[in-house]
Amino acid sequence: xxxxxxxxxxxxVITGGNSGIGLAAADALARAGAHVVLAVRDVKxxxxxADGIRGKVEVRRLDLxxxxxxxxxxxxxxxxxxLLINNAxxxxxxxxxxxxxxxxxxxxxxxxxxALTNLLLPHITDRVVTVSSGAHRLPGAxxxxxxxxxxxEYAPVKAYAQSKLANLLFTLELQRRxxxxxxxxxxxxxxxxxxxxxxxxxxxxxxRRLLSEAGNRLIAQDSRAGALPTLYAAxxxxxGASYVGPNGFxxxxxxxxxxxxxxxxxxxxxxxxxxxxxxxxxxxTFPDLAAATN
Numbered sequence: 001x002x003x004x005x006x007x008x009x010x011x012x013v014i015t016g017g018n019s020g021i022g023l024a025a026a027d028a029l030a031r032a033g034a035h036v037v038l039a040v041r042d043v044k045x046x047x048x049x050a051d052g053i054r055g056k057v058e059v060r061r062l063d064l065x066x067x068x069x070x071x072x073x074x075x076x077x078x079x080x081x082x083l084l085i086n087n088a089x090x091x092x093x094x095x096x097x098x099x100x101x102x103x104x105x106x107x108x109x110x111x112x113x114x115a116l117t118n119l120l121l122p123h124i125t126d127r128v129v130t131v132s133s134g135a136h137r138l139p140g141a142x143x144x145x146x147x148x149x150x151x152x153e154y155a156p157v158k159a160y161a162q163s164k165l166a167n168l169l170f171t172l173e174l175q176r177r178x179x180x181x182x183x184x185x186x187x188x189x190x191x192x193x194x195x196x197x198x199x200x201x202x203x204x205x206x207x208r209r210l211l212s213e214a215g216n217r218l219i220a221q222d223s224r225a226g227a228l229p230t231l232y233a234a235x236x237x238x239x240g241a242s243y244v245g246p247n248g249f250x251x252x253x254x255x256x257x258x259x260x261x262x263x264x265x266x267x268x269x270x271x272x273x274x275x276x277x278x279x280x281x282x283x284x285t286f287p288d289l290a291a292a293t294n
Contacts, residue, residue: 004235008033011081011236012213013120015039015062016088018049021131021192021263025234026083030055041065041072064112065098067282074119081123083234086113086130086167094154102281103149105156109163114170115284127186129233130171130195130276133164133242133253134191136265141165143274150282166274168243168261173239173271181289186240188233192226193246193253221246221253227235230258 017038039062041048045263098107248254
């Protein structure tokens with residue numbers, strides 16, 4: 001997939017669209033004619049990124065680690081939204097909490113996107129694409145319902161794996177709810193394989209940072225190639241709850257294709273439980289889509 005079909009008339013929101021695969025996806029969609037909104041924490045950096053994109057691009061502030069910011073962004077939205085790409089993420093950072101007191105990786109990567117999606121859903125007309133990771137396959141990866149903040153047992157990789165598993169379970173349950181509501185909106189997930197971006201540069205471990213730098217030079221795809229699974233999920237006619245990743249060895253690189261996921265990421269009971277807990281934590285619920293269209 002080297003070129004996108006015409007996207008004129010479509011509007012897309014991309015979280016974290018000012019760098020990495022988010023920026024590459026934004027650039028591709030804008031060049032194809034879409035109106036792209038970069039939803040970013042740092043508006044100045046977002047505008048600098050937008051200035052380098054040819055096409056219709058605007059920047060709006062969104063801090064996924066602050067639910068009040070998520071609510072403000074969603075409340076300001078007017079009109080239809082064809083595509084929401086939940087792309088922003090942080091990886092393997094030192095232990096910390098969000099403004100609302102959640103472990104930062106879980107709070108940002110999952111809860112922030114959970115709240116944003118549900119608040120915007122009455123406006124969304126086509127699909128939601130959430131970026132996960134092969135890290136959901138790491139040994140022992142699970143949702144720690146008894147200790148979501150991993151208090152006393154925090155490890156950066158453990159927290160990241162939990163958040164990326166949550167992304168897939170969120171997509172699974174979102175699609176179930178959309179189908180039950182009779183909505184034509186689809187929820188899909190994607191992962192970039194190994195893409196050389198600035199994501200790895202914030203790793204809590206100096207050793208992992210060094211290994212990542214070497215991997216970025218020797219193994220990784222560039223950000224444009226890493227964005228292809230996201231774009232594939234965003235424009236192809238795929239079934240809801242599909243998961244897209246690279247087709248190469250170990251899904252590290254290659255052309256986008258449908259890929260599998262672990263049993264833990266496919267469990268509908270765990271997905272429903274996570275949804276219920278996420279509603280309780282964020283005070284955001286699945287909207288009444290029938291009322292929204294009347």
